[in-house]
Amino acid sequence: MRKTKFILVLLTFTALAGFKSDQNKPSIEAGLFKISVMYPGGQGKTFDMDYYEKSHMPMMAGFLGKNLKFYEIDKGLSGRTPNDEPPFVAACAFYCYNVADYNQAVGKNIDTILKDIKKYTNIQPVIFISEIKQVK
Amino acid sequence: MRKTKFILVLLTFTALAGFKSDQNKPSIEAGLFKISVMYPGGQGKTFDMDYYEKSHMPMMAGFLGKNLKFYEIDKGLSGRTPNDEPPFVAACAFYCYNVADYNQAVGKNIDTILKDIKKYTNIQPVIFISEIKQVK
Numbered sequence: 001m002r003k004t005k006f007i008l009v010l011l012t013f014t015a016l017a018g019f020k021s022d023q024n025k026p027s028i029e030a031g032l033f034k035i036s037v038m039y040p041g042g043q044g045k046t047f048d049m050d051y052y053e054k055s056h057m058p059m060m061a062g063f064l065g066k067n068l069k070f071y072e073i074d075k076g077l078s079g080r081t082p083n084d085e086p087p088f089v090a091a092c093a094f095y096c097y098n099v100a101d102y103n104q105a106v107g108k109n110i111d112t113i114l115k116d117i118k119k120y121t122n123i124q125p126v127i128f129i130s131e132i133k134q135v136k
Numbered sequence: 137m138r139k140t141k142f143i144l145v146l147l148t149f150t151a152l153a154g155f156k157s158d159q160n161k162p163s164i165e166a167g168l169f170k171i172s173v174m175y176p177g178g179q180g181k182t183f184d185m186d187y188y189e190k191s192h193m194p195m196m197a198g199f200l201g202k203n204l205k206f207y208e209i210d211k212g213l214s215g216r217t218p219n220d221e222p223p224f225v226a227a228c229a230f231y232c233y234n235v236a237d238y239n240q241a242v243g244k245n246i247d248t249i250l251k252d253i254k255k256y257t258n259i260q261p262v263i264f265i266s267e268i269k270q271v272k
Contacts, residue, residue: 038264057270074269076264077265078265128174129212129222
């Protein structure tokens with residue numbers, strides 16, 4: 001009996017460990033909504049990636065709460081060919097369960113958000129809200 | 137001894153099952169490269185999502201091979217506010233391990249790709265290559 005119990009405990013632990021590692025990996029799936037915020041570069045345009053990563057985005061995640069599955073921060077590398085300038089110097093994507101809740105959370109905190117944006121960039125971002133149709 | 141073997145087999149199976157479910161969920165991580173292809177809408181612009189999902193994207197995945205971790209297809213919903221037209225009617229993102237290999241694969245098959253694009257759209261897409269800096 002003792003052995004059986006030990007085994008059951010071990011199995012449960014293994015299953016839980018597997019479950020946890022699954023949860024920790026942000027995964028994309030169809031049906032999620034994606035809010036892409038993309039910052040076009042150009043003469044005189046500035047973007048402080050450090051502030052964006054360490055302050056702005058965590059603040060945004062706090063505003064979005066449980067509606068946010070995860071977010072992704074991107075650094076622009078190039079356009080169509082390796083020699084083309086990237087259309088955006090930086091970008092982010094919020095993967096959310098619900099668009100209405102996203103809009104509500106942003107609307108509620110818009111003054112704080114706009115004030116904070118000035119701390120890291122002088123760029124007017126392009127905002128693209130989309131539905132994830134397929135992931136393969 | 138028999139029991140111990142049985143348990144080991146069971147544990148191995150559990151571990152493998154956990155590993156498999158992890159592998160099947162496309163997950164994003166820092167260090168990956170993302171090739172975003174975004175199709176701006178407008179008067180007279182057309183986009184056949186069905187052909188894109190069923191023919192074009194699987195063909196692209198074949199060209200990219202193991203360098204492609206996964207791809208995502210997006211349908212444009214809106215811009216900054218729910219009433220703004222989306223800047224893009226559709227978009228996709230290829231999540232790859234290596235940009236040089238992506239460029240090489242596309243270069244090698246560019247004639248086939250350009251010919252196939254005409255089958256689903258008359259839009260000239262915006263291409264944005266970026267590095268994923270952070271996922272949270």
